[in-house]
Amino acid sequence: MGMKKTTSKRMFTFGLVLLILVLAACAPLYAPVYTVILLTSILMYMTIAVSWALFSGPTGYISLASAAFFGAGIYTSAMLGKALPLPLVIVVGALASFCLALLVGALTLRLKGIYFVMFTFGLVELLLHFILWWEVTICGTTGRVVPPAGNATVFYAMLIILVILVLTVFIIRRSRYGLALFSIGENEEAAAHAGVYVTVLKIIIFAVSALFMGAAGAAMATRWTYIDPRIAFNPLISFMPVLMAIFGGIRPLYGPIIGAAIFTYLEEFLITRFPYYYMLIFGIIMVVAILYMPDGLVGLIQRLWKGISGRKHADT
Amino acid sequence: MREACSLDLRGEDAAHTKGFSSPGATTPVVMGSYMMVTILDVVISGLLLGGIYAVTAVGLSLQYGVARVLNIAHGEFIMLGAFITYSLYTRLGINPLISFAICGPVVFAVGFVLYRTLFTRLRTSSPTAGAFEGNSMLACFGLLFIIQNVAILIWGADIKGYTYLAFPVDLWGARFAANRLVTLGFALAICLVFYLFLANTRLGKAIRAAAQDPDTAGLMGVRINQVLALCFGFGALMAGLGGALISISYKIQPTMGLEYTMIALIVIVLGGLGSIPGSFVGGLVLGLVGSIVTHIEPGLSLVAYYVIFMLLLLIKPTGILGK
Secondary structure, three states: OHHHHHHHHHHHHHHHHHHHHHHHHOHHHHOOHHHHHHHHHHHHHHHHHHHHHHHHHHHOOOOOOHHHHHHHHHHHHHHHOOOOOHHHHHHHHHHHHHHHHHHHHHHHOOOOHHHHHHHHHHHHHHHHHHHHHHHHHHHOOOOEEOOOOOHHHHHHHHHHHHHHHHHHHHHHHHOHHHHHHHHHHHOHHHHHHOOOOHHHHHHHHHHHHHHHHHHHHHHHHHHHOEEOHHHHOOOHHHHHHHHHHHHHOOOOOHHHHHHHHHHHHHHHHHHOOOHHHHHHHHHHHHHHHHHHOOOHHHHHHHHHHHHHOOOOOOOO | OHHHHOOOOOHHHHOOOOOOOOHHHOOOOOHHHHHHHHHHHHHHHHHHHHHHHHHHHHHHHHHHHOOOOOOOOHHHHHHHHHHHHHHHHHHHOOOHHHHHHHHHHHHHHHHHHHHHHHHHHHHHHOOOHHHHHHHHHHHHHHHHHHHHHHHHHHHOOOOEOOOOOOOEEEEOOEEEEHHHHHHHHHHHHHHHHHHHHHHHOHHHHHHHHHHHOHHHHHHOOOOHHHHHHHHHHHHHHHHHHHHHHHHHHOOEOHHHHHHHHHHHHHHHHHHOOOOHHHHHHHHHHHHHHHHHHHHHOHHHHHHHHHHHHHHHHHHOOOOOOOO
16 A cells, blocks of 8 residues: 555645745735745745754754854855845855855864854854954944845745755755764764764765855845844844744754744734744743654644544554 | 844943943053053953852853753843842842842742753653753753743843942052942852852752762762752852842843853853862953953953853863863
């Protein structure tokens, strides 16, 4: 029974993804401007959450450097926005983040557990304060103006980045490198003994995840038009994707995507009315998710589904 | 979202940590004595700053070293202590130094209850010690947002402050606000009392045993859940007292927590993770570094902290007192 069922299921998933993609791609044609802007934010968080989960999901290394890579993209865009066309700016921003991540990865991936978490978060704060100091003392002005691009342009840029990212993650997960990544998360020493180039693999995947965050930053900067270090290196950009991915479910590829969509919508819905309640609810959901939803929303739904469909082998 | 969590980093404030004790306040007769006064000025400012860092870092060290929770919400407990002291002083006129006796137990209770409910549950449900560290840290992120935004709902998002003992005191030619000296005195006293408690009491012994190996300590008859919860509570207590001290001499704000958390993290890495004397020394050292850097280039003190932090993690993650 298995073969036929999986094939039809796969066809169904493929069709569903294609449908959503087409609907999303046409959004600027039929949806109001507000929706397009909201969708752009959702795409941005999806990109960051998925790229965060690409590295941190399988390996278990919790990186809080997302804001640093995202910010590097934003600053590239601010500096080159006038000189280069948008696609090129995005590529350069992505490469800048990639290089930064290679450097950071080469330095830090010897660190484990809490040390790694602290180092990556320290990196964000270091960049923030250094650039702030640089702008105040050396340039004499804080903040920069980014040449704006149209709403639809930014939207398409983000959509393309996300699609490329999802394909990349899909391919990596399917390849032997994906398995190797999971083996690092299970037991790093055993993985090394089994012939995985642990350090090289970690650094490269870390840099690939940073690449997409940088691209997202470079594209999004054109929507904000004005940026300064506190906007570019907002620590919240480091925290949100972690929460979104955990809430949605880290393991499956669509977990972080679902988490990002729900949270960005929730943010948009609540933030204008009750800004502090939003952050409060955010915190409560985070604690509850960690306590009661170890596999995220996706895991929870799967468990419920198994319960409903009455199978006896519902795994706990 | 951006206002709610924008960090008010005291980078700017750190530039003013010396208050009105600028070298120009004294009238140097000889160049040599001027140098002496400057050095004294920088060193004492550093110790004043370091005292606060030491108290808060000892608390975090206890929470991480024994209770195994890397409490990212540590700064929120500091903020709570600061705001409770602020409210007691401005509303009820209670002397900030007396309100220690009120805000300490309150913050302790919050920490204790949190550990008994949230973290004990996480500890029993996490398969490994490493998983518990990761999960508890993420739960602390949640707590950070909860406590911070509850505080904003209660006290508003504005910067607050009050003046207490703000008259100048002359110390060998350098002038300091009296409140800072009181702060330093209390900071040192709190650390000393706590050290004596750990070294000499039965409960202190249980805590040290739990720090070495919680499971074995449990087998030896230490009521481990109770002791770990007490440790977390004591960590919160130190944070609360640190916050009360901060509120005496600095401006406070509900979003101030994360920066103090980061500084406390840097200090405990500097002193060696889990080492309580190390955290104390580390706090004073970092305060001195901050003061020296502030003297040379005011905007760079936080950058210097992070550079030290990252270099330490790379070169000697066990810290200055670590083996």
